[in-house]
Amino acid sequence: METAFCALWLRRNRCAEESWVAAARRSEPWALERFYSTYRDLVYSLCFRLTGRAEDAEDATQAAFVRAFRELPRFRGDSALKTWVYRIAVNEALGLLRKRRETLELTEFTADVADRSPAVVEGVAVRAALAQLSEEHRVVLVLQFWEGLSGPEIAQVLGVSLPAVKMRLHRARAEFRKCYEGAG
Amino acid sequence: MNLNRSIHFFRMRRTLTAHHADDLDPAARHRVEEHAAICEICAGELRELEEADRRLRDARPTVACLPEDVSQELFARALADSGVLARRERRRWPLLAGAATVTVVCLFAAFGARSTSPELPERESAVAMALNGPHRQGPASETPAAAPSSRSSSRPSPGSAVCPDVSALSRPKALRDLRQTSPALVKVERAASTHGRRGPARRKLRRLVHTRTVAAHPLPVVQPDPQNRLEWRPEETATHSAGELLVLDTTSQPAEVTLLDDQQVRAQIAAGAALQAGLEVKVSNAPEVPAITVEVKRAGEDTPGVARAAAYWSEPSGRTLWKQALVTTERPMAELLLVSLDEERLWGFWKEKLE
Numbered sequence: 001m002e003t004a005f006c007a008l009w010l011r012r013n014r015c016a017e018e019s020w021v022a023a024a025r026r027s028e029p030w031a032l033e034r035f036y037s038t039y040r041d042l043v044y045s046l047c048f049r050l051t052g053r054a055e056d057a058e059d060a061t062q063a064a065f066v067r068a069f070r071e072l073p074r075f076r077g078d079s080a081l082k083t084w085v086y087r088i089a090v091n092e093a094l095g096l097l098r099k100r101r102e103t104l105e106l107t108e109f110t111a112d113v114a115d116r117s118p119a120v121v122e123g124v125a126v127r128a129a130l131a132q133l134s135e136e137h138r139v140v141l142v143l144q145f146w147e148g149l150s151g152p153e154i155a156q157v158l159g160v161s162l163p164a165v166k167m168r169l170h171r172a173r174a175e176f177r178k179c180y181e182g183a184g
Numbered sequence: 185m186n187l188n189r190s191i192h193f194f195r196m197r198r199t200l201t202a203h204h205a206d207d208l209d210p211a212a213r214h215r216v217e218e219h220a221a222i223c224e225i226c227a228g229e230l231r232e233l234e235e236a237d238r239r240l241r242d243a244r245p246t247v248a249c250l251p252e253d254v255s256q257e258l259f260a261r262a263l264a265d266s267g268v269l270a271r272r273e274r275r276r277w278p279l280l281a282g283a284a285t286v287t288v289v290c291l292f293a294a295f296g297a298r299s300t301s302p303e304l305p306e307r308e309s310a311v312a313m314a315l316n317g318p319h320r321q322g323p324a325s326e327t328p329a330a331a332p333s334s335r336s337s338s339r340p341s342p343g344s345a346v347c348p349d350v351s352a353l354s355r356p357k358a359l360r361d362l363r364q365t366s367p368a369l370v371k372v373e374r375a376a377s378t379h380g381r382r383g384p385a386r387r388k389l390r391r392l393v394h395t396r397t398v399a400a401h402p403l404p405v406v407q408p409d410p411q412n413r414l415e416w417r418p419e420e421t422a423t424h425s426a427g428e429l430l431v432l433d434t435t436s437q438p439a440e441v442t443l444l445d446d447q448q449v450r451a452q453i454a455a456g457a458a459l460q461a462g463l464e465v466k467v468s469n470a471p472e473v474p475a476i477t478v479e480v481k482r483a484g485e486d487t488p489g490v491a492r493a494a495a496y497w498s499e500p501s502g503r504t505l506w507k508q509a510l511v512t513t514e515r516p517m518a519e520l521l522l523v524s525l526d527e528e529r530l531w532g533f534w535k536e537k538l539e
Contacts, residue, residue, distance in 0.1 A: 027268040036259050052355040057248075062258050062265070069266035119242065126243035170201050172508040176235050 021081060025073050032069055042082070043089045049146050050093040050139065052131070060093040067092060079180045080155045094135060129179035137172035144169060196226050204233040
């Protein structure tokens with residue numbers, strides 16, 4: 001019974017999304033606003049986790065939505081809209097980092113380092129280790145562990161095959177362990 | 185011993201990683217677990233892999249949501265930078281060009297016909313007649329000073345001799361007759377067919393097309409007549425869900441809305457302001473009654489303003505109906521009047537500066 005309700009709820013949500021996505025593809029302002037309000041937090045948090053700074057995250061979020069608004073008419077629905085948005089956000093965040101040619105700074109992440117509890121210290125060490133990783137490896141770990149995406153979803157976001165994602169994850173883990181142990 | 189450990193680890197590493205990534209079939213998985221139970225090296229490696237994953241998961245930073253004002257600003261900037269609103273307008277032009285040609289032809293046809301009909305009421309301009317269609321034209325003997333309540337009953341039948349029917353223009357003979365009585369029509373037809381993509385002639389045509397753009401917009405058809413009166417015709421917007429909300433640009437002119445007692449709605453404004461290009465309006469119904477909010481944002485130099493308003497009305501049964509409107513304009517410092525109109529009543533309105 002509960003499953004039936006869930007299925008009904010999901011179907012209703014999907015129908016509702018389909019209606020405004022179609023309008024958003026026609027660039028209707030109300031639908032673009034709906035699109036924005038649906039995905040802004042998701043895009044912003046992803047950008048923040050990739051760039052590590054609130055200002056950069058805001059810039060990347062804006063750039064991501066500019067591109068999304070432009071590209072929406074060409075969105076064919078081959079992948080889920082969420083995955084498509086992730087892909088744009090990842091590209092914009094990485095593009096911004098590349099443009100600035102800066103390594104990830106820890107100004108935002110270490111804001112709470114006054115708290116010396118083991119969990120906080122470990123968190124800072126993990127983020128420091130992540131900051132040392134190559135861009136490719138950092139992205140794949142952020143998508144997997146912080147954004148909770150599955151392997152196939154990461155493959156769609158990054159535009160690579162599933163085996164390539166697995167290989168990247170394996171190498172990223174190894175690099176992360178090396179950096180973390182080196183820092184420790 | 186160390187060499188043996190390294191060789192063993194090297195051999196097993198790929199299998200252990202596959203086990204950790206849940207890529208092994210059940211039989212292989214079982215074999216690895218049996219091996220790990222007796223092999224300290226592999227058990228340690230599996231523990232290390234688990235531990236690394238746990239560390240990564242636990243270090244997930246919590247990100248505060250964007251503050252509402254920052255979020256609105258980002259949206260406005262993204263909308264402006266993407267240029268989708270401008271592109272939307274441009275896409276409409278080719279479609280409207282055809283409508284414009286018909287409008288121009290009909291407009292001049294009406295002028296031509298007017299010269300042959302001295303009894304045409306002065307107040308009813310030929311432009312308004314052409315845009316509103318011949319069915320709106322009153323009979324020749326009817327005076328324009330008729331009370332508003334009598335206007336609906338005074339509509340003549342289509343095909344009046346005063347204003348030629350648009351459909352009649354498609355008939356070669358009717359068109360030929362009209363050309364003979366109206367040289368201006370011939371001139372405009374030639375100009376319309378030879379208009380280039382640029383130049384003053386094209387701009388003139390665009391101004392005319394813009395008049396029609398307003399009508400093609402999901403808004404009530406609002407055209408000023410010589411007396412600066414605006415009339416709302418519900419039947420012309422029946423196909424639009426947005427037909428019941430009127431947005432007047434009152435940046436430089438005050439506006440006044442009056443409701444007629446014969447269930448027509450007429451809006452009168454002081455100096456006949458029409459909607460400006462770049463104004464986007466969307467009105468939607470909602471299944472539930474939300475908190476009524478009015479949000480207005482001033483349009484900056486490079487950011488569009490966004491105005492949001494909701495109109496509500498309670499039915500005698502107690503059910504509340506409401507509509508909401510989102511208006512986006514790229515004009516700086518615009519001031520809009522949002523008026524929600526029904527055939528029977530004025531629901532309510534807000535007049536807000538975009539700020």
